[in-house]
Amino acid sequence: MAARSRRWFLGLASTIGYAIAACRSKTPPPEPSALGAPVGPYGSRSRFERAVRFFSRAAVPEETSSKTPLHETFGMLTPSSLHFERHHSGVPDLDPAAHTLTIHGLVDRPLVFSVDELKRLPSVSRLLFLECSGNGNTEWKGGAEPTVQRTHGLTSCSEWTGVPLSTLLNEARVQPAAKWILAEGGDACRLGRSVPLAKAMDDVLVAYGQNGESIRPEQGYPLRLIVPGWEGNVNVKWLRRIKLLDQPAMTRWETSKYTDLLTDGTARQFTFEMDAKSVITRPSGGDALPAPGPYEVTGLAWSGRGKITRVEISADGGRTWSDAELQLPVLPIAHTRFRWNWTWSGGEATLASRCTDETGYVQPSRQALTAVRGVNSNYHNNAIQNWKVAANGTITNGNA
Numbered sequence: 001m002a003a004r005s006r007r008w009f010l011g012l013a014s015t016i017g018y019a020i021a022a023c024r025s026k027t028p029p030p031e032p033s034a035l036g037a038p039v040g041p042y043g044s045r046s047r048f049e050r051a052v053r054f055f056s057r058a059a060v061p062e063e064t065s066s067k068t069p070l071h072e073t074f075g076m077l078t079p080s081s082l083h084f085e086r087h088h089s090g091v092p093d094l095d096p097a098a099h100t101l102t103i104h105g106l107v108d109r110p111l112v113f114s115v116d117e118l119k120r121l122p123s124v125s126r127l128l129f130l131e132c133s134g135n136g137n138t139e140w141k142g143g144a145e146p147t148v149q150r151t152h153g154l155t156s157c158s159e160w161t162g163v164p165l166s167t168l169l170n171e172a173r174v175q176p177a178a179k180w181i182l183a184e185g186g187d188a189c190r191l192g193r194s195v196p197l198a199k200a201m202d203d204v205l206v207a208y209g210q211n212g213e214s215i216r217p218e219q220g221y222p223l224r225l226i227v228p229g230w231e232g233n234v235n236v237k238w239l240r241r242i243k244l245l246d247q248p249a250m251t252r253w254e255t256s257k258y259t260d261l262l263t264d265g266t267a268r269q270f271t272f273e274m275d276a277k278s279v280i281t282r283p284s285g286g287d288a289l290p291a292p293g294p295y296e297v298t299g300l301a302w303s304g305r306g307k308i309t310r311v312e313i314s315a316d317g318g319r320t321w322s323d324a325e326l327q328l329p330v331l332p333i334a335h336t337r338f339r340w341n342w343t344w345s346g347g348e349a350t351l352a353s354r355c356t357d358e359t360g361y362v363q364p365s366r367q368a369l370t371a372v373r374g375v376n377s378n379y380h381n382n383a384i385q386n387w388k389v390a391a392n393g394t395i396t397n398g399n400a
């Protein structure tokens with residue numbers, strides 16, 4: 001791998017030699033002289049940066065989402081300011097001094113925690129991706145969106161910090177009849193989702209921290225349920241109540257929404273785990289390659305079932321594949337950055353990535369996925385994404 005990289009780099013020096021020469025002919029920038037800005041209380045990015053979340057003009061608080069600019073993020077983490085959003089009645093303005101979490105239902109000892117009380121308990125931090133199960137829903141019927149932000153921007157990766165839910169449930173003394181929890185948010189629609197008790201006791205967090213500071217309001221401030229590897233919607237924001245039940249609550253968000261309609265008219269329900277998925281983020285739809293030559297191909301892979309073990313890249317529409325390098329460490333249930341050195345010969349090409357997770361599951365083609373699921377669902381599209389490179393270097397959605 002290292003030898004291949006070195007050869008590729010030597011090729012880079014010769015093929016973009018003209019670009020280096022062009023740089024030499026320009027006037028170098030002036031030496032810095034004026035004093036810069038002083039220290040400040042809270043950081044902000046350079047005024048020259050332009051990466052923003054995407055949302056349609058029609059977005060309204062009752063039914064809205066915004067998408068992460070995956071094309072313009074690097075490494076494995078998503079800045080909190082660019083984390084995707086999906087909510088159903090707007091972002092509530094909650095005062096942590098007044099907010100509480102109630103645990104009740106089939107417990108011997110109902111409990112109410114303040115946010116400060118939760119912060120006194122033993123905490124855990126984990127880097128985890130969080131993906132809306134509707135991510136990629138534009139692609140079922142083929143290539144409707146022009147950029148990776150618009151096809152795949154409903155996934156982000158953060159470090160989440162909080163208290164294991166099992167700690168709180170053990171304090172409340174769950175009764176033997178309890179088999180599910182209902183987690184309810186403090187937004188106007190009282191978004192609520194049912195989660196099996198086994199998962200709730202396994203690795204679920206009641207989080208108050210995101211990327212080293214308090215969770216952003218649009219991500220659930222002051223408390224969010226973090227359910228590792230499960231669809232974004234069950235990671236209930238603005239968490240205010242957990243009720244222990246002997247069966248699922250059958251809320252609106254697990255019946256009319258977040259169920260997966262199949263071709264025979266039946267629907268899959270409680271499809272929680274996010275299947276392994278990958279996408280090339282750069283170069284991708286909307287880019288224009290300026291000239292034949294070497295390009296780094298990079299993107300993200302993730303699985304709700306554990307670690308990514310392999311990412312393969314094809315530049316010929318899936319006829320041949322070769323292994324990409326994975327950024328270390330590879331963490332379970334986290335975005336995994338992959339990189340591959342490509343030399344574009346100048347002709348038409350189709351770029352695609354295909355990942356494998358530690359269960360041995362391999363990301364399917366769109367044809368293989370739709371053969372099983374049809375094209376009626378809004379959710380859980382984890383198919384391979386193709387980017388079509390034209391002979392003039394422009395890149396478009398290759399699923400069309």
Ligand code: CO
Pocket residue numbers: 133231258259270271272379380
């Ligand atoms: Co689902």
